[in-house]
Structures are given as C-alpha cells and as structure tokens.
Amino acid sequence: MYKTIIIKKGQAVDTRFNLKDGAGSDAVHTTPIYAYAVCKLSTDTNLEGIGLAFTLGAGNKLVCDAIDYLVRHIEGMEINSLMANFGETYKMMADDPNLRWLGPHKGVVHLALAAVVNACFDLWAKSKEVPLWKLLIDLSPEALANTLDFSYYEDILPKEEAIALLIAQQQGKQNREKILEIGYPGYDTSIGWFNYSDDKVADNIKKAMDNGFTAMKLKVGAKDAGRDIRRAALVRKIAGDKATIMFDANQQWNLPQAIAICKELRELDPFWIEEPTHPDDVQAHVKLASTVDVKLALGEHVPNKMVFKNFIQSGCMSFNQVDAVRVGGVSEFILISLLSKKYNIPVVPHVGDMGQIHQHLVLYNHVSVGHPALLLEHIPHLREHFKFPVRIENSRYQTPQEPGMSSDLLYY
Structure with missing residues (x-):
C-alpha cells in the first residue's frame, strides 16, 4: 500500500541562464538565453514534483503563464491515483477548450503541458523513492500504457498493440x-x-x-x-x-x-x-x-x-x-x-x-x-x-x- 500524497498547488517559476562566449549558438539562434519554464508541484508532504520545459528567452514568461492555468487540472489529486490512468488526464489538459485554439498541441500551451506532465512523473517517482528510469522499467506494459493518450493513434498504434509491443520486448x-x-x-x-x-x-x-x-x-x-x-x-x-x-x-x-x-x-x-x-x-x-x-x-x-x-x-x-x-x-x-x-x-x-x-x-x-x-x-x-x-x-x-x-x- 502506497502512502497518499496530495498535490496541493502547482505553480510556474521563470528560470533563465545567460550563456557566455558563444555557447549554445546555432545558425538560427545566434544569442540564446537558456531558460526553463518550471512547474513546481507542492504536496501535503515534504516532496515536490519538478517539471521542465525548455525555451530560449523572453517566451519563457508566456509558457509560465500557461503552466499556471493548466495545473488546475491536477491540483487536489493524489499522485498515485492520478498516474494510474494518467492518459485520460493528459488528454483533458491537452484538449482544454479554453486553450486548444492556440495550438492544438503545439507552441506555448504544449510546452506548458510538458512542464506539468514532467512534474507529475517526477513526483510519482519520488513518491516511490526510485529514479524515474526504474519506475518506468518496473511498470507492467498495461500500467505504462495507461499513462499515454492514444487519441489519433488508433489507426497506427492502438493501445492494445502498444501493450503487445512491450510484452514482446520483455524477452531479452x-x-x-x-x-x-x-x-x-x-x-x-x-x-x-x-x-x-x-x-x-x-x-x-x-x-x-x-x-x-x-x-x-x-x-x-x-x-x-x-x-x-x-x-x-x-x-x-x-x-x-x-x-x-x-x-x-x-x-x-x-x-x-x-x-x-x-x-x-x-x-x-x-x-x-x-x-x-x-x-x-x-x-x-x-x-x-x-x-x-x-x-x-x-x-x-x-x-x-x-x-x-x-x-x-x-x-x-x-x-x-x-x-x-x-x-x-x-x-x-x-x-x-x-x-x-x-x-x-x-x-x-x-x-x-x-x-x-x-x-x-x-x-x-x-x-x-x-x-x-x-x-x-x-x-x-x-x-x-x-x-x-x-x-x-x-x-x-x-x-x-x-x-x-x-x-x-x-x-x-
């Protein structure tokens, strides 16, 4: 039996880092500022979930504003219960009718979704006191598939096929x-x-x-x-x-x-x-x-x-x-x-x-x-x-x- 851990509040943190001497530069991004739109999930314990989305400067604030909106979908939820069928919550956030017009599923809103989702997985692994790689490897194919949103993939990789693929890979x-x-x-x-x-x-x-x-x-x-x-x-x-x-x-x-x-x-x-x-x-x-x-x-x-x-x-x-x-x-x-x-x-x-x-x-x-x-x-x-x-x-x-x-x- 796992210990219950309730997500009390989610909030964004705008974090930016200046690089020196041409580091990080490419043919398009000539003067990059490495930045993370951070999603921080506070709980009723001493654990925090930390999720990142990556940007290159001023756009970071826009992503943070979107994070502060999206976290309302998961505030008040128990992390293990949330992750047991996370694919449904993922779809609900990705298709939020107040923001979907801005994408869908791309740009500022989708970057914010990345930060929120990553914070949930981070908190889930911390709740089990294991690194993320071990949490994922130890999940059954069915439990792993329940964390995914297969919408628009039904024609090419339906959930049942994904589970079968993972079962087949257990050999070796x-x-x-x-x-x-x-x-x-x-x-x-x-x-x-x-x-x-x-x-x-x-x-x-x-x-x-x-x-x-x-x-x-x-x-x-x-x-x-x-x-x-x-x-x-x-x-x-x-x-x-x-x-x-x-x-x-x-x-x-x-x-x-x-x-x-x-x-x-x-x-x-x-x-x-x-x-x-x-x-x-x-x-x-x-x-x-x-x-x-x-x-x-x-x-x-x-x-x-x-x-x-x-x-x-x-x-x-x-x-x-x-x-x-x-x-x-x-x-x-x-x-x-x-x-x-x-x-x-x-x-x-x-x-x-x-x-x-x-x-x-x-x-x-x-x-x-x-x-x-x-x-x-x-x-x-x-x-x-x-x-x-x-x-x-x-x-x-x-x-x-x-x-x-x-x-x-x-x-x-």
Whole structure:
C-alpha cells in the first residue's frame, strides 16, 4: 500500500541562464538565453514534483503563464491515483477548450503541458523513492500504457498493440539491463557551436577526445556554405576517420540549399545531418532523403505526436530526436518512442533538459522498448544549476540513483 500524497498547488517559476562566449549558438539562434519554464508541484508532504520545459528567452514568461492555468487540472489529486490512468488526464489538459485554439498541441500551451506532465512523473517517482528510469522499467506494459493518450493513434498504434509491443520486448530485457551498470554512451554537442572560431572548435575536439568522446557534433548553416564545408572537414581531420561526427543545420537551409550542401557534407561520412530544413516540411525531407544518400536526424523542433506520426511513416527519418521538454512531456515522448520502435527508427533525443531527464528515458527505451543504445547528446552548460547533475565518465552517462527525474534545480 502506497502512502497518499496530495498535490496541493502547482505553480510556474521563470528560470533563465545567460550563456557566455558563444555557447549554445546555432545558425538560427545566434544569442540564446537558456531558460526553463518550471512547474513546481507542492504536496501535503515534504516532496515536490519538478517539471521542465525548455525555451530560449523572453517566451519563457508566456509558457509560465500557461503552466499556471493548466495545473488546475491536477491540483487536489493524489499522485498515485492520478498516474494510474494518467492518459485520460493528459488528454483533458491537452484538449482544454479554453486553450486548444492556440495550438492544438503545439507552441506555448504544449510546452506548458510538458512542464506539468514532467512534474507529475517526477513526483510519482519520488513518491516511490526510485529514479524515474526504474519506475518506468518496473511498470507492467498495461500500467505504462495507461499513462499515454492514444487519441489519433488508433489507426497506427492502438493501445492494445502498444501493450503487445512491450510484452514482446520483455524477452531479452534482463540482458539489456546491463546498460545500467556500464552507463549510456554520450556524444559531445559542445565542440562546435556556431559562433565558435575555428581554433576554438579544434581545441574543443581535442578536449572531447581526451575525455573519451568518440562522437561529436558541429553546428552548420552559415550563409557562406564554404565555411560549413571547411569546418566540417576540420572536425573530420582532427577527430579521425573512425570518429562518429554529425552536422546540425538548425533548419537554416531551403530544400535546394539542403540538397547541394548535404551532397558535399556526405563526402565526410557523417553519422547524420540534423534539421536540414524547416521542421514542419515533411515533403521537403522526403525529397532530400530520396535525392542525397545521407541519414537525417529530425525531431528537435517537431512539436507533437501528430507531426512525428507523419515523419515516422514518411521514410525520411533515420534518427528520431524527440525531446520530452518540447513535446507534451514524458507521456508523449514514450508514445512517440513506441511508434518509432514499430518502424525501427532509433530514438536519439535532443536534450533541451541538458540530459537530466533524458538519461532516464533512454535507459527505459533500451531496456523496456528494445531501442538500440546508440547515443545521448551531452551539453554541460547548466550543470552547476542542478541539484543532481548528470555524471559522465569516459563519455558515458552514469545511471542516476536519486529518486525522481533529476530535474531539481538548486534554486528557483
């Protein structure tokens, strides 16, 4: 029998962090302010649920205002009772008639939903005194499915099929749990921010390699494509032929530009090219994938399960970068992950949370869903602000042991 824990109040906290010396910059977001719209759930105990949504500055306030509205759906509820059939409450929040016109299921309101949903999962794990990865792995397929909203997925992944998929993956689960001991492999995203000089990129590659990283990513998308090609060749030369390298254009190119530049970058044998054009343009990505023999990583700016549904079925997505602090939190992340598994597309999340939450989710994905343990992005810029920051040893995420989803900040 569990101890009852009542959500007394939910409130938003606007938290922002200035970055220095070009960190975090890309071809579109040239002067980013990393920010979290935090949802804090106070209870009738000393436990708090902390959920995050990621933004890049002034928009954070708008997301916080939406959080303060959405939390009324869960205030007064007991956390274990809430999570026993959370899919219904999720749908109620996502389809709130006073806010749905602003989306539906995208933009400010959906980011706020992510923060609220993540806070619920954090509190649920804390109530059971376990880290989120263990809570999720220990759930039965039926209990896990009850936390998801399958609306509009009935034609492609109905609830019964999702349960069957999870049951099928129980074979081999014990063997996959070895990842909990050795840690999940990471890749270094911070070697090549857009505003970094060539010299700084070169130094960062060497530092990353000294820290055990054999996979790393460079920001591209300059107005002068020659700059991209030169810097990409620099990464390959210093990292070596055996290194895993990726290039991220952050949506900067139109389709003709993407085709032309991807053909040149392909010669450097990239593991993937990320966000080559507008994130909503499924057909452009299909055309690119059919024209250039290069793998595409997509999903950082894909806002919801419906757009992911289209991308996953389109055949153009080689790697799924769904992010639990952009889509509707852990619940929608898992639903998208299950559909991605059905189509054999590996999930390699974007980490707007700096990897704090996703270190739990990739463990769940591997152990329970059967996704391959490929890579998890590592961005260290906000490490000092978390109560339990991610731990990286020899480029591998070490399995977190503290209760919750590692989203607690040192101050709010």
